[in-house]
Amino acid sequence: MEEPGRPDETPEERDKAKIASFSQYVLSPEAWFRIADELGAAMELLEPQIERFWECFRADAGVVEKKDSEPPPNHSLINVHMMLAGFAIENLRKGHLAGHPTWKERKKVEAGELPKCLDGHKILNSQGGLV
Amino acid sequence: MTLSEFERDLLARITDVISWRGRYPAPLSHDGIVPFPQWDGDIGRIKTFLQKLRAHVGAKES
Numbered sequence: 001m002e003e004p005g006r007p008d009e010t011p012e013e014r015d016k017a018k019i020a021s022f023s024q025y026v027l028s029p030e031a032w033f034r035i036a037d038e039l040g041a042a043m044e045l046l047e048p049q050i051e052r053f054w055e056c057f058r059a060d061a062g063v064v065e066k067k068d069s070e071p072p073p074n075h076s077l078i079n080v081h082m083m084l085a086g087f088a089i090e091n092l093r094k095g096h097l098a099g100h101p102t103w104k105e106r107k108k109v110e111a112g113e114l115p116k117c118l119d120g121h122k123i124l125n126s127q128g129g130l131v
Numbered sequence: 132m133t134l135s136e137f138e139r140d141l142l143a144r145i146t147d148v149i150s151w152r153g154r155y156p157a158p159l160s161h162d163g164i165v166p167f168p169q170w171d172g173d174i175g176r177i178k179t180f181l182q183k184l185r186a187h188v189g190a191k192e193s
Contacts, residue, residue, distance in 0.1 A: 029189075037193035040181065047174055054171040078169050083153030085177045086145040089184060096188035121149045128139050130132050 019112040026109045026118065032095030039088040046077045046084075053078070086123060093131065094118050132187045141176055144168070 005014050025031045056072035058064045097117050105115040125131050134142070147167065151158045158164065170176075185192065 033188075033190040036190065040193055043177075050174060057171070078173070079148050079153040081174070082145050082148040082177070085181065086149040086153075088181060089142070089145065090149075092181070092184050092188050092190055095190060099189075123146050123149075124139070124142050128134070128143075130134060130142070 015112075019110070022112055023109045026114065027098050027101065027106070029095040029099040032091045032098055036088045036091035036095065039084045039091065043081055043084045043088070046081045049073050049075075049077050050081055086121065089123055090121055093123070132184070137176070138180055141173070141180060145177075 005017065009017075053073050053076040055064075055067070059066040060072075094117075101109065101115070105117060108115045122131050144167070147163075151163065152167065182192075184190075
């Protein structure tokens, strides 16, 4: 959360404080990992409905016997769950990178900009390995 | 971190979901319309992968 500035703070001082706060967050692996934890907690909330979707799917396909007469859920939520997983993976990977920045990357962050390695949602590289 | 063939497949599908399937009805181009398998064991596979990645990057278990 942004702290309120002093009333007599100049725009330059305000900018400097913003950059300090930005680089503190960006270079903190724990900050990235904390977001990954939150995304993981949100995934867990969706899992019972996804399980229920598959249960109904198996019953409709005749693979298992129908246990109850409850209608299947309107939404499977499978893709939303996977998307959250992707964002959690991204945050874990970026947390790791944030803990080991190159000199160039650190300089960029300290200038108030996100280095390329911490930008975007890419998970796999062109060789099929983890980015 | 070394990825198994299965993990690579899982991450490729997750990449697809992040890019559009999880939030839009269509991709940026018709080229993106391809078969997309979903497996009922994916929740477990995703959990296992996240645990492995957490250990690799040194993130504490939440």
